[in-house]
Amino acid sequence: MELRQFKYLLSIAEEGTFTAAADKLYISQSALSQQVKKMEQELGVPLFDRSGNRLQFTEAGRLLHQRAKYIVKEVEKTKTAIDELEKLYRGSLTIGVVQTVNAYLMPRVVSLFSSRFPQITIKVKELSAPQLEEQLYHHELDLGISFKPEAYPRLVFEDLFKEELILIVNKEHPLAGESELRINKLDEQKLILLPEEYCTRRIWERCVEKSDIYPKVQIEMNTIAALLTAVQTNSSAGTVLPALTMEMEAAKNLIPVKLHKPTPCRTVGILWRNGKYQSSASEKFSEIIRDTYGNLNS
Incomplete structure (x- = not known):
């Protein structure tokens, strides 16, 4: 019937x-x-x-x-x-974000989205890049904010911006007066870094290997906030993190130092499943991310 x-x-x-x-x-x-x-x-x-x-x-x-x-x-x-x-009068949106991006990018974007579409419930899951790819591929996430996929290359990746990694030190550090440094100047320097399973750390290690230097990893910590707090009270060790980390409250009064030859760099983008229907909420969230961060390199 x-x-x-x-x-x-x-x-x-x-x-x-x-x-x-x-x-x-x-x-x-x-x-x-x-x-x-x-x-x-x-x-x-x-x-x-x-x-x-x-x-x-x-x-x-x-x-x-x-x-x-x-x-x-x-x-x-x-x-x-x-x-x-x-019409975005109801619904939910589950987004996976790698930690080093979540720490500085998501609070602003989530706040903008919620102010425009208050009836949509947003769930943000902080994940490693491999975890994010796996959960997105298996329909546990609507969107991902991460790097170009490695484990699941069939996921669609849309570039948002390229971001340099920088040295961050406190005002008492011997390199605080430098605005820019060659990577080889960090030979034997003490550093406080994320563990090796993080993409940011792996990018840094590739630069270290290419430059044939041997910095001393004094401390490993698995959150950006913890790294920045440790640097605040350590005048002999700095950290290497994405440049936008300096927008965080925990980076207040710290000193950014640009790195070059080579410049450690990564590309942040939006991830979704190939061919998957995108809800209006997903599309609007992506629009806000593009509007907020998509012109950083222009």
């Missing part, structure tokens, strides 16, 4: 006659009668007692009428819910 047949049944019950119901539905009486006969043939029972002037339901007809009212109502509620999702 079709939804329109259920609606026909409801109209007949409300109007009492095929003629009145057909007029209300803007179809011919014969077309309406034909649809009722199709339902009766499909079910194998009569739905109406046609012996009187006003149509009366049979027992089977009353049962189908009750179910038809429920079905039509649920369909209309579902249509309304879908319409509200598309």
Whole structure:
């Protein structure tokens, strides 16, 4: 049976006659009668007692009428819910973000999105790049903010901006007076870094290897806030982190030093599953990220 047949049944019950119901539905009486006969043939029972002037339901007809009212109502509620999702009146969005990006990028973007679409619930999961790729691939995330995928190359990656890694030190550090340094000047320098499973650390290690230097990793800590706090009180060791880290409150009063020859650099972008339908919420969130950070390199 079709939804329109259920609606026909409801109209007949409300109007009492095929003629009145057909007029209300803007179809011919014969077309309406034909649809009722199709339902009766499909079910194998009569739905109406046609012996009187006003149509009366049979027992089977009353049962189908009750179910038809429920079905039509649920369909209309579902249509309304879908319409509200598309208009961003309701819904949820689950986003995976690598830690070194989450620390400085997401608070601003999430705040902007929530102010514009307060009915959408946002869930932000801080993950390593491999974890993010895996969860996105297995439909556990709607979007990812990370780097070019390695484990799941079929994920779609859209560049947002390229970001240099910089040396960050406190005001008492011997290199605090430098605005820019060659990488080889950090030979045997003490550093406080993220562990090796982090992409930021791996990028740095590649530069170290290329430059044939041997900095001393004095401390490893697995959050950016902890690294910056440690640098605040350590005048002999600095850290190497993305340049936008300097926007964080924890970086207040610290000194950024640019690095070059080679310049450690990474590309941050949006990740999603290839061919996956993008909800209106996902599209709007992506737009806000592009508007906020997409022109950093222009």
